[in-house]
Amino acid sequence: MKIIADLHLHSPYSKATSKEMNLDGLTKGAKIKGLNLLGTGDFTHPFWLKELKGKLQEFEDGIFVYKDVYFILSTEVSTIFQKYGKKKEIHHLILAPNFEIVDQINEVLAKYGDLKKDGRPILNLKASELVEILISISQKILVIPAHVWTPWKSLFGSKSGFDKIEDCYEDQVKHIYALETGLSSDPAMNWRISDLDKYTLVSNSDSHSPHPWRLGREANVFELNKLNYKEIFEIIKKKDRDKFLFTIEVDPNYGKYHWDGHRKCKVFLHPKEAIKLNNICPVCKKPLTIGVLHRVEELADRPEGFVPKDAIPFKSILPLYEIISYTLKINQLYSKKVIEIQNKLIEYFGNELNVLLEAKKEELEKLVDKKIAENILKVREGRIRFLPGYDGEYGKPLLNDELVIRKTFTSQKALSDFNKL
């Protein structure tokens, strides 16, 4: 059976999330998108956990079901600790095999932070201590460093991260099997660092809203004989290429931290340009927010385009809402017209991922404007340029062959280089 899984998302008990991130909203969103396995998110939060225990039915060992959508118990925690005299804040995705073990996890973690305060609790623990604690509860618990390249709160992040996984997880690194690439990087970027070859690269949305332009933006596609926790655990642990078919990605340029820059100063720069400026903002003279591409370049020991031999392939997409709204030049994702077209396509092809990955051009053209059909194919085939994201600003796809003329470039040369891409 084919499983399309988004394992990292949040409940309404996390800060800055939509109230619709409840089980009904999530299952509705998953069906529209074409996902059949979701992480529950936030199992550390007592109210959310109570809801999960009450509403989820056990399906198979470690897998639960609600309204025909499967769930696996997951949460994200933030560890804050000092190392090398600096504050380190690192996010970790945690998967657990059953509610009994979740109860044990929560009992221990509650000693290190207030689990009620946020669905994504802050723990006064070193990353290595967190892993040690979890593994001592159960070897079946999976700890995955979350969105490893984003500047804030991540393993390799420019603001509070490390250059080597070992520096973060120390002797507990032996229990780390996978890394979450995050929106601003794709597997190809990670393949440039030989140290990462042994890790399974997983992709999740970290969604805060169940809307199809957020949930399932990134996902993992598995082919399983049967669905249970052990299967998922083993695939991720062993990087089983026969069962891990591919990951679904957005173009890393779309991510909010791909390039370097300052949102407020309207400065965004390719790492090469930033380095020429000593990573100092030409407007406010303060250090730039260094993005994902820059960090990958710093740590890479291989050229662009290198593919490790056991790499799991990936496909790049964009949320359908964005393709439609950018094609029609409507900025509002939820405009009536965009929703109408989206619904028409989803009704015909069953779900959004079918539209994005499978739908044939002739069929698309029968249903919608030729330009929209063409752009769906363009995105699928990667024939598309972006205005890259930076310092928390999403990247923008250039679906109408626009030339980029924007005040946000401080360097005319960066602008002309960009238009040549």
Next chain:
DNA sequence: CCGATTGTTCAGCCAGCTTG
């Protein structure tokens, strides 16, 4: 010309850290 739709901006949520 007026109502409907779309575009744009911004407060609010909140803890916890840094800065002055």
Next chain:
DNA sequence: CAAGCTGGCTGAACAATCGG
């Protein structure tokens, strides 16, 4: 010790534009 900043999303308020 207060002020400012951070994250990501909602949804209100208001402005602009579309279309019948």
